[in-house]
Amino acid sequence: MKLLEEKILQDGKVINGDVLKVDSFLNHQMDPQLFEEMAKEWQRLFEGCGINKILTIEASGIGIACIAGLVMKCPVVFAKKSKTSNTPEDSFSATVKSFTRGTVNDIYVSKKYLSPDDVILIIDDFMATGEASKGMVQIVKLAGARLAGIGIAVEKAFQPGGDELRAAGIRVESLARIREMSSENGIEFCED
Amino acid sequence: MKLLEEKILQDGKVINGDVLKVDSFLNHQMDPQLFEEMAKEWQRLFEGCGINKILTIEASGIGIACIAGLVMKCPVVFAKKSKTSNTPEDSFSATVKSFTRGTVNDIYVSKKYLSPDDVILIIDDFMATGEASKGMVQIVKLAGARLAGIGIAVEKAFQPGGDELRAAGIRVESLARIREMSSENGIEFCED
Numbered sequence A, B: 001m002k003l004l005e006e007k008i009l010q011d012g013k014v015i016n017g018d019v020l021k022v023d024s025f026l027n028h029q030m031d032p033q034l035f036e037e038m039a040k041e042w043q044r045l046f047e048g049c050g051i052n053k054i055l056t057i058e059a060s061g062i063g064i065a066c067i068a069g070l071v072m073k074c075p076v077v078f079a080k081k082s083k084t085s086n087t088p089e090d091s092f093s094a095t096v097k098s099f100t101r102g103t104v105n106d107i108y109v110s111k112k113y114l115s116p117d118d119v120i121l122i123i124d125d126f127m128a129t130g131e132a133s134k135g136m137v138q139i140v141k142l143a144g145a146r147l148a149g150i151g152i153a154v155e156k157a158f159q160p161g162g163d164e165l166r167a168a169g170i171r172v173e174s175l176a177r178i179r180e181m182s183s184e185n186g187i188e189f190c191e192d
Helices: A002-011 A032-045 A061-072 A131-143 A161-167 B002-011 B032-045 B061-072 B131-143 B161-167
Strands: A013-015 A019-021 A053-057 A076-079 A091-098 A103-110 A119-127 A146-156 A172-182 A186-189 B013-015 B019-021 B053-057 B076-079 B091-098 B103-110 B119-127 B146-156 B172-182 B186-189
Touching: A002 A032, A002 A146, A002 A172, A002 A186, A032 A061, A032 A146, A032 A172, A032 B061, A053 A061, A053 A131, A061 A076, A061 A119, A061 B032, A061 B061, A076 A103, A076 A131, A091 A131, A103 A131, A119 A131, A131 A146, A131 A161, A146 A161, A161 A172, B002 B032, B002 B146, B002 B172, B002 B186, B032 B061, B032 B146, B032 B172, B053 B061, B053 B131, B061 B076, B061 B119, B076 B103, B076 B131, B091 B131, B103 B131, B119 B131, B131 B146, B131 B161, B146 B161, B161 B172
Parallel strands: A053 A076, A053 A119, A119 A146, A146 A172, B053 B076, B053 B119, B119 B146, B146 B172
Antiparallel strands: A013 A019, A091 A103, A172 A186, B013 B019, B091 B103, B172 B186
């Protein structure tokens, strides 16, 4: 998606070789007008798939997912990273490794909000090793729901997550796919 | 706001006397169409205030704030509950007590995204003791920005947060104000 790629080139910063800072418009300060254009693109890509619910994960997925839900006229559920007053029996859960933080966390979705009748679009801001998406895919399976696919804002295509999910037969639509990046040479996107 | 009050009466549940569960449409599953109506109401209430930025806090404030930003055509910044790769010198921070969880946490906003030129609307899903809002007010002050006010979805008006902030001269616009609630007698809203 040209608009997002241009925004990344204009405002994104590569630090320490493999960290892309896009916190001026994506995951700290957020640009809702840009999110609406991204949502329209996912709507176009997944048209006719019968999506009736969006699943994302706190925190930085919530903004884009909510605006996608507004555009696609469906509710949004976010997976939580800590248990709340719900008991485990009330929730679907999956384990998510974070390679950047070196942590392992369980994520939770209340059983009330996912069912076998649902056709789910997973939305998230970033994909690198794909652990968060894999955890959400696992939760969709546990719920017996159907997965239409995954919509990602920025995929680090030089990391394995996206290709592993595609190899597993899951449709992944990333609006910007970074082929390589470095502090010296900047950012190069995959050709369509 | 009648629409939100009706939704709370229809789908909200009072548990353990003082916990209002609205996770079917507000803070786990989210209803973006309802959020859009709420955003329009805040837009109406704060019209002419010159708001150019919305501040919220992760996680459950992000959805309503993003849709408010879309409606009010301004960027949204969310305060983070943990330090990221930014050093403290890069961030405004404030301390927030959570009475429900019995914890004390610092919240952070990058100095890049708040400035003395900004006129800020703080948005959050809930207000009880008001600690999260007070932390965000503190951050707006540290940035030297102007605070237009605070927009809250659900205020527990029987807890002191909202009135304390109003007594400090801050405009607080809560779309549903709960006067009292109990598992036995249900939910009563404040009269306008």
